[in-house]
Amino acid sequence: MTTELLEGCTGVLVLSDGTVYQGLGCGATGEALGEVCFNTAMTGYQEILTDPSYMEQIIAFTFPHVGNVGVNADDVEQLGNDPKRAAKGAIFRDAPTPPANWRSTLSFNDWLVSRGVVGLSGIDTRSLTKKIREHGMPHGVIAHSPSGVFDLEALKAKAREWKGLGGLDLAIDATVTQSAAYTTDLWQWPQGFSDGTKKEFKVVVIDYGVKQNILRALVDIGAEVQIVPAKTSAEDILARKPDGVLLSNGPGDPAATGEYAVPVIQKLVKSGVPVFGICLGHQMLGIALGGKTIKMSQGHHGANHPVKDETTGKVEIVSMNHGFAIDRDSLPEGVVETHISLFDGSNCGIAMTGKPVFSVQHHPEASPGPVDSLYLFERFAQNMRNAKVSA
Numbered sequence: 001m002t003t004e005l006l007e008g009c010t011g012v013l014v015l016s017d018g019t020v021y022q023g024l025g026c027g028a029t030g031e032a033l034g035e036v037c038f039n040t041a042m043t044g045y046q047e048i049l050t051d052p053s054y055m056e057q058i059i060a061f062t063f064p065h066v067g068n069v070g071v072n073a074d075d076v077e078q079l080g081n082d083p084k085r086a087a088k089g090a091i092f093r094d095a096p097t098p099p100a101n102w103r104s105t106l107s108f109n110d111w112l113v114s115r116g117v118v119g120l121s122g123i124d125t126r127s128l129t130k131k132i133r134e135h136g137m138p139h140g141v142i143a144h145s146p147s148g149v150f151d152l153e154a155l156k157a158k159a160r161e162w163k164g165l166g167g168l169d170l171a172i173d174a175t176v177t178q179s180a181a182y183t184t185d186l187w188q189w190p191q192g193f194s195d196g197t198k199k200e201f202k203v204v205v206i207d208y209g210v211k212q213n214i215l216r217a218l219v220d221i222g223a224e225v226q227i228v229p230a231k232t233s234a235e236d237i238l239a240r241k242p243d244g245v246l247l248s249n250g251p252g253d254p255a256a257t258g259e260y261a262v263p264v265i266q267k268l269v270k271s272g273v274p275v276f277g278i279c280l281g282h283q284m285l286g287i288a289l290g291g292k293t294i295k296m297s298q299g300h301h302g303a304n305h306p307v308k309d310e311t312t313g314k315v316e317i318v319s320m321n322h323g324f325a326i327d328r329d330s331l332p333e334g335v336v337e338t339h340i341s342l343f344d345g346s347n348c349g350i351a352m353t354g355k356p357v358f359s360v361q362h363h364p365e366a367s368p369g370p371v372d373s374l375y376l377f378e379r380f381a382q383n384m385r386n387a388k389v390s391a
């Protein structure tokens, strides 16, 4: 062990290439190891940090002032609020600011401490972002030590030795262990959350690490929602007589998750039940239909990404969080590309011709971000209505 005292520094980010950023620790003390990505959203830090899709990742926020609206019980995206099933660490330009908002019940920094999330502030997040854009998402460790004593060599070794997200199935750790009903509708001014009242469809959600706003958006279109664990069989799902099945978002490598998810999805597609996939669910639907996924270099993480719906020609501004993508060239006949990213041309949506089966890479449920893509839940509702009529 070769520890050293770094003057005026209580937090560091150490990357696998040996780069060291010195700053000030915030949130919990200790270490966090993971893939470092940047997120360009200007609001919604609590939703971002509680999105299970960020498991094993450290998020660098490009927006410099984070913490202004504190935290509250409503803006938690994960089911169950287990800190281990969400982002591992967070990096900020400025130290988390004190809360000034009527919805706040706790300061952002105290919340990070209570969840054991290690934070780092006071580093040049622009240079880190540029580095990620040029070289891809590195493996890194944040260490927060109020004494200012760090073992940089040991931290470099940890970052270098970590195997990364490729080939890692994390949905299995993020999923619920038992089926459950979900009844909460979308948040509305001024009453906040309330239970849904319309009951037009039965929707089974296969949970790979679902965000609650997906469930709420389903309740809002009139769905009675049943959440089932990731390894639930197609027979069990179909025995519930669903009008539609939603494949959720989630963490990790879709190819690794696909091993158990793909045969289930293939049977569901064959049964004719309408299917809607979001993010990890989109990637796994792609694999189930014969396509392949690739690891992206910098990925997409933000709430301001332009995506074009090729079926209508309209552009929507969307919420994004992914580091893998469907390789469009691998899509077989009978599967069309419906959406593309206007940032880098990558695939953002697919559909089967002549079947009520489609999926998108972005997050139509927003939370955080714009609600331009909520229409996709209506598209799913319409598919379920049509299937009911022809049944």
Ligand SMILES: NC(=O)CC[C@H](N)C(=O)O
Pocket (backbone or CB within 6 Å): 053, 248, 249, 250, 251, 252, 253, 254, 278, 279, 280, 281, 321, 322, 323, 324, 325
């Ligand atoms: N939000 C998600 O579902 C992310 C999917 C997958 N883990 C990825 O990073 O691409």
